[in-house]
Amino acid sequence: GAVVSQHPSWVICKSGTSVKIECRSLDFQATTMFWYRQFPKQSLMLMATSNEGSKATYEQGVEKDKFLINHASLTLSTLTVTSAHPEDSSFYICSVPNLRDDTIYFGEGSWLTVV
Amino acid sequence: SQQGEEDPQALSIQEGENATMNCSYKTSINNLQWYRQNSGRGLVHLILIRSNEREKHSGRLRVTLDTSKKSSSLLITASRAADTASYFCATDAWDGNKLVFGAGTILRVKS
Numbered sequence: 260g261a262v263v264s265q266h267p268s269w270v271i272c273k274s275g276t277s278v279k280i281e282c283r284s285l286d287f288q289a290t291t292m293f294w295y296r297q298f299p300k301q302s303l304m305l306m307a308t309s310n311e312g313s314k315a316t317y318e319q320g321v322e323k324d325k326f327l328i329n330h331a332s333l334t335l336s337t338l339t340v341t342s343a344h345p346e347d348s349s350f351y352i353c354s355v356p357n358l359r360d361d362t363i364y365f366g367e368g369s370w371l372t373v374v
Numbered sequence: 375s376q377q378g379e380e381d382p383q384a385l386s387i388q389e390g391e392n393a394t395m396n397c398s399y400k401t402s403i404n405n406l407q408w409y410r411q412n413s414g415r416g417l418v419h420l421i422l423i424r425s426n427e428r429e430k431h432s433g434r435l436r437v438t439l440d441t442s443k444k445s446s447s448l449l450i451t452a453s454r455a456a457d458t459a460s461y462f463c464a465t466d467a468w469d470g471n472k473l474v475f476g477a478g479t480i481l482r483v484k485s
Contacts, residue, residue, distance in 0.1 A: 265416070293472060302462060302475045303417075352416060356471035363407065363471055367416035 262286050263355050265366030272343055272373055279339045280369045282309075282353030288333035289355045294326075297350040297368075309336040309353075343373040380463060380476040388484050393450040395479040397463030398443075404466050406439055407473070408448050411460045420448075420461075455485040 264283040272278045282292055290311045295303040307328055308316040315328035327339040340347055352368040379398045387393055399406070405424045409417040423430045423439045423446065430437045436449040450457055460480050464473040 291471065302477050303464075303473075305472055305474070308472060350414070354417075354471075354473065361405070361422060362419055363466075363473060364419065365409070365417040368414075370414070 260285075261367070262357075262364040263353065263366040265353055265369055267369055268367060269370045270372070272371070274344055274373055275342055277339055277341045278343055278371060279337055280351055280353075280371075282336045282338070282355070282366050284334045284355045284364075287355075287357050287359065289357075290333060291356060292330065292336040293354045293356075294328065294336075294338050295352050295354065297352060299350075303352065306338075306351075309338075311336075340371065343371070345373045348372045380461075380479050382479060383477065384480040384482070386482045386484065387453055389453060389455055391453055391483075393453050393457070393481055393483070395448045395461050395463075395481070396445060397447070397476045398445045399463075399465045399474070399476070400444065401465075401467060403441075406437075406446050407464045407466075408435075408437060408446075409462045409464060411462065411478075413459075417462070450481075453481075453483045455483050457481060457483045 266281045292309040294306045296306050297303045305318050306321045309328045309330040311330040317323045330336045350368050353366045354363050356363045381396050403425055407422045408420040411417050421432045421437050423437050434451045439446045460478045462478045463476040466473050
């Protein structure tokens with residue numbers, strides 16, 4: 260079964276609204292989770308590192324005020340796309356490293372379409 | 375930043391044939407992982423090879439790592455139509471579990 264759950268799988272929103280995407284680790288606790296973005300036919304690009312109990316760390320070029328990350332607990336991180344625009348339409352996917360087996364597990368991803 | 379380069383970008387083979395995908399990277403790594411992604415879906419972890427390992431097998435998968443050339447290859451033997459997917463290599467540096475992905479190879483296995 261799934262080790263990492265991501266919700267919603269698909270979301271369509273209007274320009275200017277905000278959308279929240281959840282990433283849950285089902286089998287283990289994680290102090291760190293990662294958020295990636297993947298545009299069609301491209302590879303995954305790291306957006307930010309979600310840190311439990313502290314602020315997220317953003318990669319260069321990623322607007323922290325636009326992509327709000329909250330690591331609410333050791334099993335949940337949320338990504339909120341604020342004031343979404345059509346160019347934010349993309350596939351967003353989270354990863355959760357399991358330090359016990361050195362494996363990094365990915366969620367199923369969330370398709371965001373901004374109209 | 376994306377540091378991995380993969381070739382070929384796309385590969386089309388007949389069922390039963392072997393598929394080889396290559397990946398190159400630019401910086402020192404802790405380990406290298408290969409992932410599979412079906413169209414529009416999440417990533418499935420295939421295999422991890424550490425920087426001090428040269429070859430690893432898992433079922434029909436064989437991965438090699440050459441740290442002197444900063445390259446890795448993924449071989450899928452006796453391919454099946456169900457192997458059709460995109461394959462990505464990903465490296466993590468010594469600063470944690472942040473992954474840098476290669477561009478990916480789109481594999482199509484024709485039955």
